[in-house]
Amino acid sequence: MSLVINVNGSKREVVADAETPLLYVLRNDLDLKGARYGCGIGVCGACMVIVDGKAVQSCDVPVSAVAGKSITTIEGIGTSERPHPLQRAFIAEQAAQCGYCVSGIIMSAKALLDARPQRPALLAANVQSAGRGRRGRRWHSPAGTGVLFSLGLTLARPVRELSGVSIVAGVAAVRALRALGAAGTALKWPNDLMLGVGKLGGILVETRAQGAGSAVVVGIGINHRNAPGLAARLRRGVAALEDCLSPLPGRNAVIGALGREVLGALCAFDAAGFEPFRSDWEALHAFPGEPLRVRLADGRILAGVAAGLAPDGALQLRTRGGLRTVRNGRVLLERRA
Numbered sequence: 001m002s003l004v005i006n007v008n009g010s011k012r013e014v015v016a017d018a019e020t021p022l023l024y025v026l027r028n029d030l031d032l033k034g035a036r037y038g039c040g041i042g043v044c045g046a047c048m049v050i051v052d053g054k055a056v057q058s059c060d061v062p063v064s065a066v067a068g069k070s071i072t073t074i075e076g077i078g079t080s081e082r083p084h085p086l087q088r089a090f091i092a093e094q095a096a097q098c099g100y101c102v103s104g105i106i107m108s109a110k111a112l113l114d115a116r117p118q119r120p121a122l123l124a125a126n127v128q129s130a131g132r133g134r135r136g137r138r139w140h141s142p143a144g145t146g147v148l149f150s151l152g153l154t155l156a157r158p159v160r161e162l163s164g165v166s167i168v169a170g171v172a173a174v175r176a177l178r179a180l181g182a183a184g185t186a187l188k189w190p191n192d193l194m195l196g197v198g199k200l201g202g203i204l205v206e207t208r209a210q211g212a213g214s215a216v217v218v219g220i221g222i223n224h225r226n227a228p229g230l231a232a233r234l235r236r237g238v239a240a241l242e243d244c245l246s247p248l249p250g251r252n253a254v255i256g257a258l259g260r261e262v263l264g265a266l267c268a269f270d271a272a273g274f275e276p277f278r279s280d281w282e283a284l285h286a287f288p289g290e291p292l293r294v295r296l297a298d299g300r301i302l303a304g305v306a307a308g309l310a311p312d313g314a315l316q317l318r319t320r321g322g323l324r325t326v327r328n329g330r331v332l333l334e335r336r337a
């Protein structure tokens with residue numbers, strides 16, 4: 001019989017017996033050799049493709065069953081010039097052994113990840129070797145010294161409404177730390193966690209459009225124990241949770257407490273917006289009503305008195321020239337350290 005199947009976004013006409021396994025048609029008729037023949041009975045997964053978003057063993061499904069459906073093979077997700085992120089990760093980690101079933105593993109992983117975009121995910125690390133800070137700064141955290149995690153989730157709000165997310169995450173992080181007993185923790189605009197004048201940690205937020213909403217990743221790094229020589233290396237005050245918590249909770253306990261609080265805060269933000277967090281941030285600000293100096297994005301220094309946050313999370317300073325709103329800059333603490 002003649003039928004049309006939709007493979008990697010193209011309609012392909014094939015002539016085959018209705019019961020012919022899809023794998024045979026892909027490999028023999030369409031010359032798509034990425035899906036492999038392993039067991040031939042739907043057990044090993046070497047022949048995995050994605051059909052209408054679901055991972056399917058192509059050796060075990062007749063071609064007639066997929067007519068009109070959308071089929072994706074490994075050839076459809078990346079090329080050697082532009083590999084899919086999963087392929088890049090496999091290459092970077094040299095994850096393949098003999099390599100025979102790698103395409104099946106990657107297609108299974110892709111289907112799994114694609115099917116779960118709505119569910120929050122928290123990934124924690126023991127060591128950070130190439131962490132990213134604001135403006136491309138690199139962060140290193142030796143094994144066992146940091147509370148390091150990223151929380152990924154989908155929000156209904158579009159990216160243009162997310163300018164306050166790092167403020168929301170900061171408020172939630174300090175709430176969680178104070179609940180653990182770290183009473184002296186506070187916030188420095190826009191994304192630093194402070195203990196006195198020492199930097200305890202930082203928050204970095206990445207966003208991208210996802211349908212009508214947004215995919216958001218909130219990365220949080222907090223010093224759990226003091227790393228010898230760090231303050232001298234950074235030439236500024238540095239603090240760690242061991243300076244203010246005794247007994248010091250384990251890193252997993254801290255991650256769990258922060259992860260729950262940040263997730264709850266982001267869901268509340270998604271529902272009600274930034275406004276409810278403005279007064280909370282001001283109550284947790286390390287330097288409310290104090291004179292501040294801010295290095296602006298163009299290098300100029302702006303001096304003024306901290307005057308809370310604008311409705312979008314920008315810092316407001318009362319200067320000699322009136323109220324100024326800072327959206328991109330860094331509060332300097334040299335005089336305090």
Ligand code: FES
Pocket residue numbers: 036037038039040041042043044045046047048057058059060
């Ligand atoms: S070849 Fe093993 S599951 Fe298809």
